[in-house]
Amino acid sequence: MSIAARPNFDVERLRQALKGQLFTPEDDGYDDAHRLFTPVYDGVRPAAVAQVADASDIATVLTIARETGVELAIRSGGHSAAGHSTTDGGIVVDLRSLKTLEIDVDAMTAWADSGLTAAEYSNETNAVGLATGLGDTGSVGLGGITLGGGIGFLVRKHGMTIDSLLAAEVVTADGQVVRTDEESHPDLFWAIRGGGGNFGVATKFQLRLEELDRIVGGMMVLPATVDTIVGFIAEAEQAHEELSTIANVMSCPPLPFVPEELHGSLVIMALVAWCGDIDEGQKVADRFRQLAQPIADMVQEMPYPEIYGPEDEEYRPLAVARTLWADTFDSATAETILGYLEDSDAPMRVAQLRVLGGAMARVPNDATAFAHRDRKMMINVASFYEGPDDRQRRETWVSDFAKSLGNGDLTGYVGFLADEGQDRVRAAYPGGTWDRLRRVKAQYDADNLFRLNQNIPPE
Ligand SMILES: Cc1cc2nc3c(=O)[nH]c(=O)nc-3n(C[C@H](O)[C@H](O)[C@H](O)COP(=O)(O)OP(=O)(O)OC[C@H]3O[C@@H](n4cnc5c(N)ncnc54)[C@H](O)[C@@H]3O)c2cc1C
CATH class of the missing domain: 3.40.462.20 (Vanillyl-alcohol Oxidase; Chain A, domain 3)
Known part of the structure; x- marks a missing residue:
């Protein structure tokens, strides 16, 4: 975004509307707030980074993005090699302040906020002798790794992260907060297990835990x-x-x-x-x-x-x-x-x-x-x-x-995947997967509000 360019939404109104914190280029902490894991995108300057406090904050940002067309980026751990979790001149929904983890030791399940990192999640679950397989790097976000699949140190014994996913809470493009699992919104549940952030903002995941100390x-x-x-x-x-x-x-x-x-x-x-x-x-x-x-x-x-x-x-x-x-x-x-x-x-x-x-x-x-x-x-x-x-x-x-x-x-x-072009995205979803993903995308995000990702165009 050029220095002179002004965002086409009312930044101060957004600041007032949020329970969480908003960072604009004028605010202290902005540089840390928009920085990703790779330095490649340090020069990309969002108009605002919204460190959201809950699902309703997310819905507030989605409303502005829908109404003004401002570009929207969703960020959990910030490890996107393609720089999809930042935007030049748009708004970043930063999930890093969502870090609640509720472990049900008897049921061996946990509800985990998507702003947790793999290490934060694993340290907390290890304290009660339990684990879920994530990736190989502690700072990767639960949001991105779960939605992409999750291949890590427990993959051969317990499968991918998505194989431990029992349910999720997702804020969809229209601002609805939806719980999805095998019974409720089953197509959405199928799609978020590997389809990335195309279908909404996942605020929390219910994950199965395994006994592992x-x-x-x-x-x-x-x-x-x-x-x-x-x-x-x-x-x-x-x-x-x-x-x-x-x-x-x-x-x-x-x-x-x-x-x-x-x-x-x-x-x-x-x-x-x-x-x-x-x-x-x-x-x-x-x-x-x-x-x-x-x-x-x-x-x-x-x-x-x-x-x-x-x-x-x-x-x-x-x-x-x-x-x-x-x-x-x-x-x-x-x-x-x-x-x-x-x-x-x-x-x-x-x-x-x-x-x-x-x-x-x-x-x-x-x-x-x-x-x-x-x-x-x-x-x-x-x-x-x-x-x-x-x-x-x-x-x-x-x-x-x-x-x-x-x-x-x-x-x-x-x-x-980095920014490798649409052919590579298409090839990542072989067989009937691509067409089914496009149908689910049309159902939940027909206007492609969530397009800063390995994008699946709506059918
Ligand atoms: C050093 C490194 C090591 C890695 N190791 C592994 C590994 O061992 N196994 C493995 O499977 N993968 C691995 N990955 C890949 C990693 O899982 C993906 O890059 C993942 O998308 C990163 O998630 P994040 O939340 O940190 O990234 P982000 O940059 O925050 O997000 C990545 C993408 O997911 C979207 N997104 C994130 N959170 C949400 C959410 N809650 N709702 C909707 N959309 C969301 C973003 O918009 C963006 O498109 C690694 C990546 C790096 C850089």
Whole structure:
């Protein structure tokens, strides 16, 4: 928004109408209020950020957006790689002040506000020995990860986050507060499980909890060779579904616990999480240790939320990435990965390999709007870049890398999509999923009020 441009709605009236707080560019705290996880969108300037206090605050903002056409962005944890949770000149509905969590220990369920982060949710539920599977990063918002699907450390044992979703409260485009579950607004309930923020603002989720206090988990760093990569994937596939893994094949960052001469060399920086019997988990971890002498090994018994580790809010690298699904993995795949990583001189480059299956794959593809249940692996290739000068080069590298791994398959995970064009959004919803999503969109948001997202146009 240019400095001279004025919003076409009455900012002060909105401020008065809200129970929560409103930040405009003139207000202290505005910079923090509109900042996302990635620095790419720091220059995007919303006219106002509404830190809403409840569903009626949200409805107030939606009314203004409907009446004036001002662009609307919905923000939970702010991790959108596409910058969809901010807007140039529009209003951001910021859910971060909604953080209530009501745990029903006997029923093993929780009502969780969508402004909670994965770490906040997991720390609180761990205090009563319970957990729900979210993603791999503590600062990711419950709002975005749940609506996109949620693939994390419990995915093989307990499925995706949406497989634990029992109900949700959603403020729809017309300002109605709707409770949705299998019986009430079932189409909406189907659509929000993978269809992102297209259908309304989710204020809270009812999630199933699992008994889980401690895991065997943490980081293990192994040298990356064709044999160790193929061996890692084979072990991860064969292991009981109590095990979920994330293998980052990457140039080794300058970590204090890695000998200096190995900084920059190619390693498997693996995160493993075993959510079953502790002794059994130690034996499973040993199988990975036998692939090669670990360069670093922090896999141990720990409280489940410790898998998230500390995060530095000021560490905000620039990155480009592509996500894809894969069904086979062999030496040729590992050679391709090592070849691409060796050929790049980016300060950081990575192929992240997640073996899937288990509970996630037992849900039929058409049961939710996430329709890739039968894929064996998710791969995410990424490269850091330094600025506009090398961005295009890194972008081409990730795109070529992904193409050579995916054999032309365009489909990816909507949660990891950046601003990659409508073809990629379309491909994220294969089969009849796309058409059904468009019908539900027409029913709940015919005017596409919620369009700053991986957008599904109304039928
Ligand atoms: C470092 C990092 C690690 C990640 N790791 C994983 C992982 O392990 N597994 C995984 O599955 N995903 C992962 N993701 C992807 C992540 O789940 C998505 O980017 C998710 O959309 C982020 O949610 P958010 O609330 O933090 O983001 P936001 O930027 O706040 O929102 C993302 C999108 O969801 C919409 N939205 C958010 N909340 C709501 C709401 N309550 N109602 C309606 N719309 C809403 C926004 O408008 C936007 O379009 C990761 C992303 C990053 C950046």
